[in-house]
Amino acid sequence: MNRGLMLILIAFANSLRGIRNAATTSSMAILTIAIVLVLAGAASLLVENMAGVLEEFGAELRLTAYLDDTVPPEDQRHLAQTVAAAPGVDRVVFISKEEALRRFERIAGGDELLAGLDENPLPASLEIHLRPEARTAEGIAILDASLDGLPGIDELAHGQEWIEGYARAVALARTAAGTITIVLGLAALLIVANTIRLALYARRDELEILALVGASRTFVRVPFMLEGTIQGLLGGLIALLVVFGAFELVLPQVRTALELVVGRADLRFFSTAESIRLVLSGAGLGLLGSITALVGGRTA
Amino acid sequence: MYHVSKSYMAGQYALHDVSLDVSRGEFLFLTGASGAGKTTLLELIFAAEVPSEGQILVLGRNVARLGAGAIPALRRRVGVVFQDFKLLQERTVEENVRLALDVVGTPRREARSRVFAMLKSVGLQHRRFHHPLSLSGGEQQRVALARALVNEPEILLADEPTGNLDPELTIEIMDLIVKASTRGTTVMVATHDHSLIERYGKRVLRLDAGRIAEDVPSAVPSTGAVS
Numbered sequence: 001m002n003r004g005l006m007l008i009l010i011a012f013a014n015s016l017r018g019i020r021n022a023a024t025t026s027s028m029a030i031l032t033i034a035i036v037l038v039l040a041g042a043a044s045l046l047v048e049n050m051a052g053v054l055e056e057f058g059a060e061l062r063l064t065a066y067l068d069d070t071v072p073p074e075d076q077r078h079l080a081q082t083v084a085a086a087p088g089v090d091r092v093v094f095i096s097k098e099e100a101l102r103r104f105e106r107i108a109g110g111d112e113l114l115a116g117l118d119e120n121p122l123p124a125s126l127e128i129h130l131r132p133e134a135r136t137a138e139g140i141a142i143l144d145a146s147l148d149g150l151p152g153i154d155e156l157a158h159g160q161e162w163i164e165g166y167a168r169a170v171a172l173a174r175t176a177a178g179t180i181t182i183v184l185g186l187a188a189l190l191i192v193a194n195t196i197r198l199a200l201y202a203r204r205d206e207l208e209i210l211a212l213v214g215a216s217r218t219f220v221r222v223p224f225m226l227e228g229t230i231q232g233l234l235g236g237l238i239a240l241l242v243v244f245g246a247f248e249l250v251l252p253q254v255r256t257a258l259e260l261v262v263g264r265a266d267l268r269f270f271s272t273a274e275s276i277r278l279v280l281s282g283a284g285l286g287l288l289g290s291i292t293a294l295v296g297g298r299t300a
Numbered sequence: 301m302y303h304v305s306k307s308y309m310a311g312q313y314a315l316h317d318v319s320l321d322v323s324r325g326e327f328l329f330l331t332g333a334s335g336a337g338k339t340t341l342l343e344l345i346f347a348a349e350v351p352s353e354g355q356i357l358v359l360g361r362n363v364a365r366l367g368a369g370a371i372p373a374l375r376r377r378v379g380v381v382f383q384d385f386k387l388l389q390e391r392t393v394e395e396n397v398r399l400a401l402d403v404v405g406t407p408r409r410e411a412r413s414r415v416f417a418m419l420k421s422v423g424l425q426h427r428r429f430h431h432p433l434s435l436s437g438g439e440q441q442r443v444a445l446a447r448a449l450v451n452e453p454e455i456l457l458a459d460e461p462t463g464n465l466d467p468e469l470t471i472e473i474m475d476l477i478v479k480a481s482t483r484g485t486t487v488m489v490a491t492h493d494h495s496l497i498e499r500y501g502k503r504v505l506r507l508d509a510g511r512i513a514e515d516v517p518s519a520v521p522s523t524g525a526v527s
Contacts, residue, residue, distance in 0.1 A: 003405030010402050021390065209386050212346075213447065214376035215403040217369075 007219065015226035022199050026231055029195040029289075033235025033282050034242065036184040041243040041270075041278050043177035049267045050170045063128040063143065063158040069097075071152040079152045080126050086146045088134025093127040100125060123154065137164060185285060192231065192289025196224055200293065225290045232286020236279035243278075244269065304354030306340050306510075314340040316510040318354075322488065324454070327481045327518070329497050330490040332507035338490035341507070342457045345488070346378045347371045359454055376404060378455045379448030379485075381477075383463035385440045387432040387447075393419065394428040397447045404451075418450040419443075422476055438469030445473065449480055456480055458489045462496070474500065 019026045065083060067076055077094060084092040095103075100122040130139065140158060147156055200207070210220055247269050270278065301320040307313045315337045322328055330338045343349040344356055347363050356363040359377055366374065379400075387396050394415050401411040419425040422442040432440050441461060448456060458477060462470035474489075474496055481487040491497070497504055501519035505512060 003407070006407050007405035010405070205386070206388055209388060209399065210403065211372075212375065212380050212386070213400040213403055213451075214372040214374075216372045219372075219403055 011222040011226060014223035015230060018199055018203070018223060018227045019230060022202060025195045025198050029192045029231045030235045030238065032188050032191045033232050033285055034238035036188040037236055037239030037278060037282050038242045039184055040177070040181040041239055042246065043180055045243065045247070045270065047170065047174045047177045050173055052268070062130065063140070063156060065126040065128060065147065065153045066155045066157065067124045067126065068152050068154045069123060075152060076124055079150070082150065083126055083128060083147065086143055088130050088139045088143050090129045090131045095125045095127060097122055097124045188285050189289045189292065192228055192286050193292040195231070196228055196290045196293035199224065199227065221294050224294055225287060228286035228290025229283050230286070232282040232284065233279060235286070236282020239282060240275055240278050302355045304344065304351045304356055306344060306349060307352045313510045318512055320505065320512070322486060324486055325481065325484045327478065327487045327502040329502055329504045330488060330507065331492055331497060331504060332513070333492065336507040337510040338507055339459055342459050342488065342490055345455070346380055346457060347374055376451055377453050378457060379451065379453035381441070381444050381448050381456070381458040381461045383460035385432070385444045387440055387443055389432050392429050392431055393424060393435070393443050396432065396443055397450050400447050400451045414450055418446045422446045437464050438472055441465060441473050442476065445476055453485060455486045458487070460490055462491065462493065470496065
């Protein structure tokens with residue numbers, strides 16, 4: 001075994017010894033990182049699922065142009081061709097008065113509601129599907145302007161206001177989650193840094209002796225950096241397990257409530273890459289915390 | 301050591317204008333009252349302190365100008381023993397001695413065999429899995445000595461190594477230190493135990509208030525001396 005590899009093994013052994021000797025403070029650091037990452041992970045999961053819903057709405061976004069009853073059927077079809085040529089339009093589906101009635105009866109579960117009426121009160125309409133690049137507030141505004149005043153169109157309806165409100169809610173949730181993550185991450189960083197500082201203080205005799213026998217700064221510092229990294233890694237793993245457990249166990253109980261908030265029930269958990277990122281962010285926090293402690297501490 | 305002074309406060313010198321030449325393999329006692337500057341002189345040699353004035357050449361390196369990154373390399377060539385042993389209580393005797401080999405990444409098998417041989421030479425091989433607290437003062441100092449020597453240093457510095465030991469153990473430890481010097485290691489021992497100085501008849505440097513008050517040459521030829 002060469003000396004470089006031996007030094008790495010010794011650094012690992014020393015860091016594990018450090019964690020074992022300061023089990024209480026190490027556990028506190030691991031727990032702090034775990035709590036921070038549970039909160040950050042849960043918030044991120046919620047935001048990502050909300051964003052997913054927004055994307056789905058965006059994909060299904062379409063405008064409905066209700067047509068004037070006085071427009072003859074042949075002109076209505078001509079109007080459909082004119083709208084199809086408008087900017088941002090992908091395709092246009094013509095819904096006749098009869099088709100509209102059939103759809104209404106399907107949704108209402110029968111024709112009792114309209115039974116007393118002499119004639120079909122529902123207007124013919126054009127379902128306008130947008131191209132992906134036009135599914136924005138600006139795209140809809142441009143289309144809106146180009147269709148405005150077009151003879152035969154009675155009313156142009158779309159769910160843009162609702163979608164914009166939902167998008168604002170997602171953005172707000174994302175900002176809140178980001179802020180919470182940063183603030184809690186900073187707190188975790190300080191706690192890990194203090195844990196390592198305590199370890200430096202508790203092991204000052206060892207550090208003095210290591211310096212006497214010719215230990216380099218790297219030899220002294222690396223075990224502390226590994227200690228922070230290992231603590232962070234364990235914290236990250238615990239957080240992942242807790243978030244996963246909560247997702248699997250608690251979600252069915254609150255599915256209905258979440259449907260109201262998030263808009264759908266088929267929520268997804270982190271992908272493998274995202275799970276690894278969560279655990280590694282714990283390791284990063286731990287490493288950064290120990291570096292913070294070492295920069296301020298006396299190690300050799 | 302050329303015109304070396306060390307001052308911790310303006311105008312007050314722990315060492316003042318000390319010039320000293322110690323040959324390779326020489327054995328030297330440093331003596332003097334408490335506060336005479338013995339410990340400071342040793343600390344300057346292993347770069348625990350930086351001189352305020354003057355130059356110190358140790359193993360061909362000017363310690364006064366040594367960068368922080370070069371100090372560990374120097375200390376691997378200088379073994380140090382203290383009155384309070386400086387052993388890690390939570391580690392075994394073997395682990396304590398092995399520290400000096402771990403810092404240079406000595407492979408575990410080689411380290412174990414060298415530690416065993418070293419402990420055998422100080423008569424503690426059977427205690428290698430014990431912790432320092434279960435050992436007597438003399439045994440603990442032998443462990444510290446084994447740690448200082450396991451890397452085969454060219455210089456051994458001992459600061460009151462027998463200060464905490466009874467007369468019988470004192471001789472035991474000093475005999476081991478003298479034995480190290482016979483293998484060519486330069487040895488400097490700070491002590492104010494005059495019986496030791498008389499017993500071994502080596503060169504004696506007496507310090508008084510930070511200055512060299514007396515430099516008495518060895519009464520016996522130094523085995524590994526190089527002039």
